[in-house]
Amino acid sequence: MLHIDRWKRILIIGLCVLGLAWAMPNLFYKRVEAHNDAVAAIEAAGGSATPEQQAAEAGWPGWLPSDLVNLGLDLRGGAHLLAEVNTTEVYKSRMDAMWPEIRQRLADQRATIGSIRRVEAPEGVLRIEIEQPDQIAAAVSAVRELATPVASLTGAGSSDIEVSAEGRTLTVQLSDAEKRATDDRTVQQSLEIVRRRVDEVGTREPTILRQGSDRILIQVPGIGSAGELKALIGTTAKLTFNPVVATGSDPQSSAGVGNVILPDTENPDFYYTLEETPVVTGEELTNAVPGTDQNGQPAVDFTFNPSGARKFGAYTSANVGQPFAIVLDDEVVSAPVIRQAITTGSGQISGSMDFDGANRLAVLLRAGALPAELTFLEERTIGPELGQDSIDAGRIASLVGLLAVIGLMVASYGLFGVFASVALLINLGLIFGVLSAIGATLTLPGIAGIVLTIGMAVDANVLVFERIREELRTARGPARAIERGYENAMSAIVDANITTLIIAGILFMLGSGPVKGFAVTLSIGIITSVFTAIWVTRLLMITWFERRRPKTIEV
Template identity: 75%
Template sequence: MLQIDRWKRILIIGICVLGLAYAMPNLFYERVEAHNDAVATIEKTGVSTPELEAAESDWPGWLPSGLVNLGLDLRGGAHLLAEVQVSEVYKSRLDALWPDLRRALAEERATIGTNHKLESQDGLLKIEIGNPDQMARAIEIVRGFSDPVTSLTGAGQSSLDISGDGKVMTVQLSEAEKAVTDDRTIQQSLEIIRRRVDEVGTREPTIMRQGSDRILIQVPGIGSAEELKSLIGTTAKLTFNPVAGIGSDPDAQVDPGQVVLPDSKKEGVYYTIEEAPVVTGEELTDALPSTDQNGLPAVDFRFNPTGARKFGAYTAANIHQPFAIVLDDEVISAPEIQQAITTGSGMISGSMTFDEANELAILLRAGALPAELTFLEERTVGPELGQDSIDAGKIASMVGFIAVIVLMVLSYGMFGVFASIALAINMGLIFGVLSMIGATLTLPGIAGIVLTIGMAVDANVLVFERIREELKTARGPARAIELGYEKAMSAIVDANITTLIIAAILFVLGSGPVKGFAVTLTIGIVTSVFTALWVTRLMTVTWFERARPRQIEV
């Protein structure tokens, strides 16, 4: 019997209405986008201006407001491929380890003699001891600072490789520890870059690892690659170091463990500082732009409990001594400690504009990159080129849509009209799902949609051809239509499952644009099967119940 239960009819119509409702905001893209930006700004800042209120009220709050985000090739923006200099982390690890090693070796000076650090290449720590006969004891002391490697491949290995030759002991990270450090450095860089980009408020950036030490960054809507580089390329490595002296000679002789750094604003001024910091930017919990007591731009910062304790102890013990605030190997401020700072908060002030203060606050709040980035590839995609791509995609979609409709109507008459209406609903459902999940649409994604237009009627063709065959043998048109849908089901399911498998492989193994193609293709397959099997069937049943034809032509 050709019929569909009432609850099924309600469910089919409800799914279509819901999908089209979520797709509708894309017809008013700029208006809804301005509404969403205004809502996000008001929620983030807590400040509402007349312009923001006007943009917020320009779209009803009770309607869906999700949009299909446009990718870099459609919206324009910046593309960067960066290489992380992981070897810098090895040097930082060993430099941070040296003060503890020096104290531990000094405690047994009577046995192993005096010790001092030798000049060595990056990634190596060379220590000369006074008594070479006690090298084994010195190695044993240093080995006490080695930890087990925390990875499956490095299980049972130590974090340090230690060797001795005469008076010189060489310390370096083991290969297993280097592998773990590399992976941790890349993951940390990814997270920090993502936080910095998110602070600017861009939509749907693509930030992903490529290879062993590279990161791909694509940010739609940003002005240029240079602007993106200035935001994420700065290491923003902040440290607070004791000052040993101030002078004008960049090549001044310094004691071991000290380094000469320039003043970031005053030419010819150089600070000799202790290389080991008292606290670092990693112990910061927040940083906000503000003004100092003279109304000039500044940045307020706050430490976590550990950093606050160390900062308070040092300032209490060094009142009236200068204290250097170092950002990326430049002294940005060197105030004199007037009193103990035990609150865990402070201020960075100096010759900076309000924009520079805001950018510095963003960098500090997002955290310091663990290593420098070297940009291997950079590209800016203009918004005009993106608009051209959108226009070309619209034309391709419309041409494909009209051609399919003409073919279906000429081939199947009234049933072709049903298939064409279902195809239009299918397109709406695709954009509705993309809007609900917040997907990003790229040129390959548009290709997936255009391909879906052609594939969407395949299931209808199978059903209609099956109905044609059944009309020759079945008793009456109702039975022919029912058998047509039933017998075409297995072929439709088999054909679409194989396509879904291919789409899954593309998604798992492909890069960003290929993933976009796979996502739109997968959504298109699911919605096209739904519209072909249920939406066209509902329209056919409804028409048949009203018209009650004695004969039908397909």
């Protein structure tokens, strides 16, 4: 009997209405986008809003869905960067950080090994000269006690440092296993910090992926240029607080092992000689916000975590009256004299910066410092005009394909072709509804998946209609023919779409970037097209049949 239960009819209609409601905001893309941006800005400002933000918020009813399909880089325009992480400088930082601990360990054995001093060595290598060469084995043994196991599966059973000796010189460097583990951690940390920096500026759906062993792919839709993106993420924003050894215009006057000579930000001809090992680093910051100094000039206020606050307070208490350098990316931002102990765990960075620079510095410090410098191997800027051209081309291709399919179905199957065409339009709405609901990003390959879905969506209807034609020759009446047509076509419909869905899943798992976008839209299109072909078209046919009660039908 040709029949669909009432609860099934309500469920089918409800799903269609819900999907079309989620897709509707995409018809008013710019208005809804402005509404969403205004809502986010008002929430971030604690409820206060400018007149422009209030107008944008009122431009779309709050009770309607407001989720949009995010446009990818090729549709919206934006910036594309391929960066390489320079992991070698991390080895030097590790060795510099180990020097105070090694110095203390060897100082405890001064009675036997004599005096010690650090000597020049290549980057990433720590060399120490001891006074008593016959005690070099004892020194090696003492330093090896500081070694720890490598924290990675590939380096299991290995130590993190290698210690060797020649004459009276002790050499310490990272082991090969530790270097591999350090490289992996450095790239992963860089990846996360780049993502945090990009998220801070509120861009939509950036693509930030690791490529190979030491490269990062960064694609950010909606940003002005590749230069703007490089300015945001290319700065290491490495903040340290170092003791000042000496100052002057001659950079080599007080050079020595364990010291570093850095220029002043405002006066490049003036140099500071600093202890290379910092007292506190930017990693111990918990917050950084733009503000103003006592003269009303732009500044950045920062706060330390408890560990940083203790070290900062202890040092300032013991060094009242001494200068203390604030170093940002190997330049001395300021070197104030410590007037009194600072135990509150907060401070301020001021200097030659404008308000935009203060805001950008605050963003970088909140996101954290890059563990290593990034070298940009490839950069491209995709203008919004090119993105709009891609959207227009995709719209034309979709419209042409849609009209061609509808024309063919109506010409081939008459009224039943009209039912299939209505289901096809609902299917397109459901695709965009699902994409909006899951926050997917639409790219040119994604549009290709939608166009392909338009052609494939009527395949199930063609199978059903052809089976109905066959059943009309033998079945008892049109109702029985329609019912048996759906029953006999079901296995072929399921087989064809499951195999296509499996292929789409493989593309998603093994592909990257554009291939994933194609696979997502194709998978969603397959599911919605099966739903509309089997249930929506059938509901339209049954509703028509119940109203007209035809004695014969033509397909």
